[in-house]
Each structure stands twice: as structure tokens, then as C-alpha cells.
């Protein structure tokens with residue numbers, strides 16, 4: 001029996017549905033608690049910190065020679081900035097940690113923190129990218145020439161000529177509001193000191209346990225082996241928990257300094273003010289089309305607000321540089337000029353969030369396609385048909401190589417599912433009754449599973465990519481798969497056990513996947529960037545192949561048969577075409593306990609290690625949203641949401657669909673609801689779930705998912721990875737649908753989220769303009 | 772800090788004698804003093820519903836109640852849902868329908884659904900959706916949660 005392709009129930013679930021799982025806050029008993037005292041102003045000089053006499057209060061002065069974090073990109077246009085773990089003489093955003101208080105409970109620590117007085121002299125701040133770019137704007141960091149801290153320019157050289165020859169030139173502007181990935185579980189860390197070894201075990205809500213161990217050990221100047229990092233159950237992350245929280249390093253420092261266990265459990269307010277934010281981009285595109293509505297050139301200016309500090313390890317280059325390189329998306333044009341800038345401001349630092357810049361660049365390109373379709377008087381499907389890439393491998397204007405995909409096919413299939421003719425008829429009828437339905441398409445590529453070869457092009461000091469899998473069959477015949485990836489909701493334990501079970505001819509229940517523990521797993525990069533199924537899956541496939549060879553050889557020794565004649569199936573090693581066989585547990589027993597029976601020269605035991613480090617692949621999809629806009633309230637209701645996804649081979653289709661649906665919900669939220677708001681003086685206004693509005697069940701429609709399965713050589717298992725796609729494609733589909741709905745009113749949308757009040761404003765402005 | 776109070780809580784049919792500050796929430800008390808950590812905290816201000824438990828059969832946000840208010844009531848948490856190792860139909864259905872990813876919201880949804888379905892076993896369609904819209908999930912996009920609760924409702928009616 002094969003398990004790959006089956007939607008088997010998740011092996012992660014029994015502990016989670018019974019309340020037996022342990023999340024970070026569940027591990028904080030018996031620990032003293034830390035509360036952070038955070039800056040109430042966006043920019044200022046610290047004149048002093050006053051605290052009650054008997055309190056255990058620590059400031060930067062106590063940290064001595066503990067280093068600061070300096071995330072590094074080796075590019076001439078990257079400005080490295082040192083982030084102190086606690087603010088030293090200046091604060092740079094509201095919520096920046098300035099002092100920390102330790103007490104015997106979270107309640108008492110928070111009480112004490114309230115009695116700590118920060119004497120800060122405010123100075124001029126900049127809270128938006130546009131303010132930071134104005135000539136003479138206050139500098140966020142001393143000694144810099146401007147607030148532009150990273151930039152990426154690409155120019156294929158022939159853009160002006162292409163524009164001169166254009167039949168149509170179309171301009172597009174899009175702004176994406178700032179967001180929080182907002183995992184339902186906020187961040188947290190528990191540092192436990194072992195009295196005997198003096199070693200610290202750091203339990204941390206993280207996506208990257210090994211990388212966390214590296215940076216914390218570096219900062220504390222201790223050998224990595226003195227630190228043991230464990231990621232317990234993690235209640236969602238979406239990128240927010242891949243960047244280093246300085247608080248985690250401080251918790252370890254405190255545990256060492258105080259000689260006792262210490263925890264920090266972030267609350268929701270801190271998560272909004274001080275955990276990493278994302279998006280906050282402004283793009284301006286000019287596009288040249290020929291007379292046949294074919295896109296021939298794009299000239300783009302991309303601005304990303306990257307917050308007050310660069311994040312470790314991916315740096316504040318990640319958003320603008322990825323946007324510049326991947327803006328072309330799935331569209332075929334070779335003349336491209338882009339200027340992308342990352343601008344520092346007195347706001348919370350940014351980290352990647354599901355999709356990174358691709359939700360915004362997809363929004364820009366898809367708005368461009370719809371606008372061009374209108375200009376040329378063709379339908380949105382036809383314009384995409386004329387412009388999507390069709391032959392592979394395809395090399396984009398920025399040199400990115402796309403492997404085999406199904407861009408056009410996904411579009412055609414989605415159009416079929418929606419039945420555009422029928423929709424247009426209904427739309428026409430509805431409009432006669434004063435209702436405003438609309439449909440919007442979005443076709444996109446999702447670069448997934450990229451390893452060192454691709455990351456190396458980014459010139460990161462810390463260059464992620466490979467994954468190693470250490471696979472062991474124990475004497476009882478159970479398999480342990482030790483991985484460096486660190487899943488936190490993606491169901492990787494289940495999917496990998498399916499993959500490995502098929503390779504070894506055993507049942508997935510005999511395969512245990514071990515992750516999130518630096519003592520028990522090989523060094524790896526954790527779970528992010530839609531990489532784990534491709535890269536850890538690929539390494540598992542390779543390791544399982546080696547382990548299978550060893551099992552087969554030893555079975556051959558036992559059965560006195562040639563290894564080539566042995567097949568592994570249903571938990572047995574059998575000689576092909578005979579009824580001669582031996583159970584795999586028995587092979588494992590012999591390998592460990594009767595190794596004298598093995599052919600001379602064979603190693604005892606059963607173990608295989610393999611590493612996989614691919615250049616990456618591209619999943620693709622077409623999303624279609626059908627909406628109805630209430631022009632009185634400005635509310636947008638989603639009537640339908642269709643996804644035609646191509647993620648290559650599906651290991652567990654139920655898990656795959658769950659990833660898509662969850663991503664789409666976040667994308668819908670990006671398009672319509674969620675926004676972190678700062679006022680002009682850099683105060684954050686959205687500090688609770690009453691102000692920041694993630695969608696509930698009522699706002700998310702059923703997501704209709706269809707699959708195409710293009711098999712690629714770029715992934716050794718054929719699986720392409722898809723964790724981010726839902727979030728990448730959905731905003732564009734929704735906003736194109738809202739634009740289609742409001743077309744009779746002449747509304748052009750340039751900004752998300754399209755909240756009810758914005759929609760009402762746009763309608764009012766359009767109607768005033770028309771009057 | 773104010774004087775500690777000795778109270779007895781009845782959680783999942785078991786009595787817990789605890790000593791708490793009057794300001795201590797029921798959620799914190801259940802988690803820290805009763806050591807039942809299946810009830811999660813996502814916001815501590817009454818919006819996300821991760822802390823939902825049953826008090827005398829009705830779903831409540833345990834982050835909005837004080838423990839000292841809860842003497843003499845029957846409290847149910849996710850730990851009490853399965854009996855003798857047999858999963859509750861709601862737990863089975865969440866597992867079967869992939870109603871969870873990270874699982875952080877799951878205890879809250881399970882208790883919300885249990886309370887709602889026990890009060891109105893016929894709850895379906897839009898009214899069920901409305902009830903389930905009380906809680907937030909960041910991972911699933913909700914549809915599998917709805918499917919799971921619908922399937923469990925059918926089993927619970929039998």
C-alpha cells in the first residue's frame with residue numbers, strides 16, 4: 001500500500017485536541033517571570049531609568065559586553081545597523097525594550113514594571129516611509145546619509161526604447177498597509193538552567209531553533225554546545241517567529257546571571273507593538289504594451305518601510321530586494337527597470353510574513369493586467385492568456401529561472417469553474433437592481449523550496465538553504481527521522497512519515513519525525529519560505545533510499561539472497577517472486593543485536609544521513625474571487641473563492657488544502673481588514689484585537705480548491721511546496737473583484753486594506769468627480 | 772497585591788483547593804494553579820476565544836472571569852472532553868476534518884462548540900456559523916472547523 005497521496009489523519013492531532021500539547025506558556029511554571037519596560041515614544045534620548053529600590057531591574061548598563069545584533073547583507077547598498085538588546089541611550093520606536101524586571105510571577109513582574117519610570121527626552125521622529133524620504137527628514141540612525149538603508153536596482157537597459165515603441169502606457173499605484181502576522185499564540189521563551197551541567201535549555205516559540213541557538217550563543221559569547229534550544233508546540237508563526245526577538249537572548253542572559261529559570265510570555269499588546277510587522281509597501285509601475293496588448297516593459301519604483309531595525313537573520317533587505325527580483329511574476333516581458341528602496345522609520349522592526357513581498361507585487365501586476373484589459377477592451381482572461389509565460393524553463397528579465405508550471409492551464413481551468421459568461425449575465429442583472437457584484441482573477445508564481453544556491457545570490461552573512469536528515473531504524477524496527485526543519489502547524493510530521501513509509505515499505509505509524517530540538521536533530525534552517533516539504537522532504541527521500549539499501553542488504557544476508565532480488569513491502573523484506581521473507585523489525589534486530597550474522601565488512605545498526613540543497617522550484621496558481629460590494633456601508637462580501645493550484649505532487653492532499661485555505665484567509669484579511677496604524681507622531685494605535693481585525697468564520701467563504709499536478713525535476717520528490725501561495729494570490733483576486741464591482745462608479749483602487757470606510761471614501765470621491 | 776483567598780474550584784468533576792489573589796483570572800488559575808494548560812490565552816482581553824471553557828454548561832471567556840467568582844459552579848475544560856480515553860465526537864471530528872493546524876485555538880473552539888450544541892443540538896447553517904464566529908483561528912481559514920462541528924453535531928444528535 002502506498003501512503004503518499006492519501007489524506008490520512010494527522011499524527012500531530014491527538015495531543016492538540018485533548019489539551020496535552022505543551023506550548024511555551026505551558027512550560028513557564030516554576031520560573032521567575034520577566035516583564036519588559038518599553039519605550040512610550042517613537043524617538044528620544046534616554047536620560048534615566050528610575051526603579052523601586054528592591055526590584056530586580058536591569059537595563060543596557062547591566063548587560064556589559066554582551067553584543068548587539070548586527071544583521072548583515074554583503075551589498076554595497078546595504079546599511080548595517082547595530083540593534084542593542086535593550087535600548088542604550090536612544091529609543092527608536094514605541095515598544096522598544098528599555099529595561100526588564102524580574103519577579104516571581106508574571107503578575108508581580110508587570111506590577112513592578114509599571115513602577116519603573118523612563119525619563120526620555122523625545123526627539124523628532126519619522127513614522128512613515130514617505131515622511132522618512134522627504135529631504136531633511138530626521139534620521140532614524142545617526143551617521144547615515146539618508147533613511148534609505150537598502151536598495152536594489154535592476155535595469156535591462158532597453159526600457160526607454162520599449163516605452164517609445166509602446167501602443168499603450170499604463171501607470172499603476174498600489175499601497176499595502178502594514179500588517180501583523182499575528183499568530184494566535186504570541187511569542188515566548190523559557191530558559192531553564194541545569195544545576196549540574198550549568199547548561200541552559202531555552203524553550204522558545206520559534207520557527208528556527210538551530211539558528212536561534214547560534215545567534216544567542218554568539219551574543220552571550222558562549223559555545224553553542226552550552227545551549228540547548230527546544231521549540232515546543234508553536235501556536236502559529238507565519239514568519240513572525242523566524243526573526244530573532246532580542247527578548248529571547250535576554251531571557252537566557254538573565255537565567256545565567258540569576259542562576260535560575262526565567263520566562264517571558266509575550267502578551268497580545270506587546271505582540272502588536274513590539275513583535276515584528278510586515279508589508280507596508282508603496283509601488284509605482286509604468287508599463288508599456290504593444291498593439292496586441294502584450295506587455296513589453298515595466299518601469300517600477302518600490303518603497304518598503306522596513307521599520308527601526310534590521311531583523312536577524314534575513315535582514316531588512318528581504319522585502320524590497322525580493323520585490324525587485326520577483327515583480328515580473330508569471331508574465332513574459334524582458335525589458336525591466338526597477339528601483340527598490342528599504343526605508344527605515346521609527347516604527348516596529350519588520351520580518352517576513354507569509355508571502356513576503358509577493359502579495360503586494362502580485363496585487364500590482366494583477367491590477368496592471370485588469371487595467372490594461374479595460375484599456376484594450378478585452379477581457380481579463382484574454383489579457384493574461386496573451387502575457388503569461390508558456391515555455392519552460394523560462395528566464396525572467398531579472399534572471400530568475402522558472403521550472404515547468406501550468407500558468408495558462410490554471411487560468412483556463414479557473415475561468416471554466418467560474419463560468420464567466422454566466423457571471424457577466426448575473427452581474428448585469430444585479431447592476432440593474434442597484435447591486436454591485438464583481439469578479440477578480442489573480443495568477444501568480446510562488447517560488448518555493450529554495451536552498452543555498454538561491455539564497456547565496458542575496459549575499460546574506462547567514463545564508464540558509466540546505467536541510468539534513470538523520471534517519472535511524474532502532475532495534476524494534478521503528479524509524480526515527482530527525483530533521484532540521486521545525487514545523488508548527490504544517491503537518492510535516494504526518495507528510496514526512498507518509499513519504500518515508502513508502503520508501504521503506506512500512507506503515508507511517510512506525511515512523512517518528514523528531515524536530516524542534518537542537519540536541520536531537522541535525523543543524524538546519526527551520527520552517528519558512530514554503531521549504532520544508534521540498535527540502536526536508538527531499539533529504540528524507542534521499543536518506544530513506546540509503547536506509548532502504550542497508551535494510552535490503554542485511555535482509556539479503558539473512559535470507560541468503562541477492563539484494564537486487566529483495567523488495568520491501570508491508571513491513572517485510574521479501575525475495576521477489578517467492579514467499580521467502582523476513583519482517584523488517586527482525587532485520588533491525590539482527591542489524592543491531594546479531595551483527596555477527598552480517599556479511600563481513602557491513603556496519604552494524606541501521607542509520608542513514610542525507611542532505612538536500614536544491615535551487616528551488618515554482619508552484620503556481622490562479623485565484624478567483626467573486627464579491628458583492630454594498631455601496632452604502634462600503635462592506636465587501638465574498639460570495640465565492642476559487643483556487644486552481646499546482647504544487648506538483650501532493651503528499652497529503654488534505655493537509656495541502658488546509659495550507660491553501662489558511663493562506664487565502666490571511667490574504668483576504670490583507671485585502672479587506674487588517675492594518676497596523678501609527679499616528680503622525682509614531683504612536684501605534686492598533687494594540688488590541690478590538691483595533692486590529694482578523695477575519696472570523698463569517699468573513700471567510702468556502703474556498704473551492706482544484707489541483708493541477710505538474711511534475712518537476714527541480715524537486716526530487718516532485719512536491720513543489722505551497723505554504724505561502726494562498727496569502728500571495730488572494731489580495732489581488734479580491735481587489736480586482738472589488739474594482740470590477742465598482743467599475744460602473746469609476747472607482748480605481750490603489751490601497752489595501754479596502755476597509756468599509758476606504759471603500760465609501762472612494763465611492764464618494766468618484767461620484768463627486770463625476771458630478 | 773491584595774490578600775490571598777482560599778477557594779475551591781470544581782473543574783472536570785474534580786475539586787481543586789487553590790489560594791489566589793482576587794484579581795487572578797479564572798484562565799490563569801486553571802492554567803497555573805490547577806495545572807490544566809489545555810486552556811490557552813491568545814489575547815487576555817476577551818476577543819480571540821482561545822480561553823473558552825464551559826461554566827455550568829455555557830461557553831465563557833475564562834480570561835474575563837475572576838477565579839473568586841467561580842466557586843460553586845461547574846467548570847469544564849478541554850481536558851475533560853474525552854472520557855476514559857474515548858474522544859468526544861467533536862474531537863474525533865476535528866481530527867477527521869483537519870479542523871486544526873497549529874492547534875492553539877482548538878481547545879477554545881471545541882468548548883465553544885460543545886456548549887453551543889448542547890444548548891441547541893439542532894444548530895446548523897448560518898446560526899452555527901455565527902456562534903463559531905465568536906472565536907479566532909489564524910491557521911485554518913475556518914472551513915474545516917465548520918465542517919468538523921457540523922459532522923460532530925450529526926453524531927451528537929444520534
Ligand code: FES
Nearest residue numbers: 814815817820834
Ligand atoms: S484569551 Fe480570552 S478571549 Fe482571548
Ligand code: FES
Nearest residue numbers: 872876908909910
Ligand atoms: S489552528 Fe492555529 S490558530 Fe487555529
